[in-house]
Amino acid sequence: MWQDLQKTGLSIQQDTLDGGDLMFLGAGPGGREVTIGVEFKKLNDLLSSLRSQRLQGHQLFELQHYDFRFLLVEGRWAHDDAGRVAIQSKFKLQWHPAPGGFSAAELDKTLLGLTLRAGVVVKETQNRRESVRWITSLYRNFNDVGWEDHTSHTGVFRPATLIRPSPFRNFIMGIPTIGAKTSKAVEEFFTHPLTGKASPRRAVAARAHEWQQIDGVGKKTAASIDAFLEGE
Secondary structure, three states, X not given: OHHHHHOOOOOOOOOOOOOOXXXXXXXXXXXXXXXXXXXXXXXXXXXXXXXXXXXXXHHOHXXXXXXXXXXXXXXXXXXOOOOEEEEEOOOOOOEEEOOOOOEHHHHHHHHHHHHHHHOEEEEEEOOHHHHHHHHHXXXXXHHOOOHHHOOOOOOOOOOOOOOXXXXXXXXXXXXXXXXHHHHHHHHHHOEOOXXXXXXXXXXXXXXXXXHOOOOOOOHHHHHHHHHHHOOO
């Protein structure tokens, strides 16, 4: 993989590692520098090392001193009619059972177990091109921006409705625990009797005892809304 990684433009060097095949430093929570380790396996080597328990007993153990741990598996596989792991021949003409006698379910559960119980995130790729792309993305994820600056995993889901919500309701649905149905009751509560308009400023200034008067907002929910608006 060395020659393939050189083409990415990343600053890389060869060295002897205490564990894994790749490691780099990155930005972690709170601005702390963290270590990232990657164990790389082609599919046949993965199956062999799993069956001998070389991977679980030695190679993944050596990954434990990294803050973030990954297992990158390169190779395409499927399952045959008997449920066994199947791989393609060298010339990709036929599928045949993979060495080791793994069932597809056994392999699935083993890889899931590594993530859920050993803290090693497993990534599967079909070829070298995908592997190099993923390694590049992993590196940039830890180095392009700070940990807290990543926002692609956050958002507010607002399901489509037949009637477009008012600007007030759109604003109020940004508060945790307030959905489309409750936002309508909130709008009615904060609507001024003379102007016929709801006031976002009044809603933000309201305290828990006022929120509790709204239909569908109980004592516990009112307290959480109050805490959110206070920035707690």
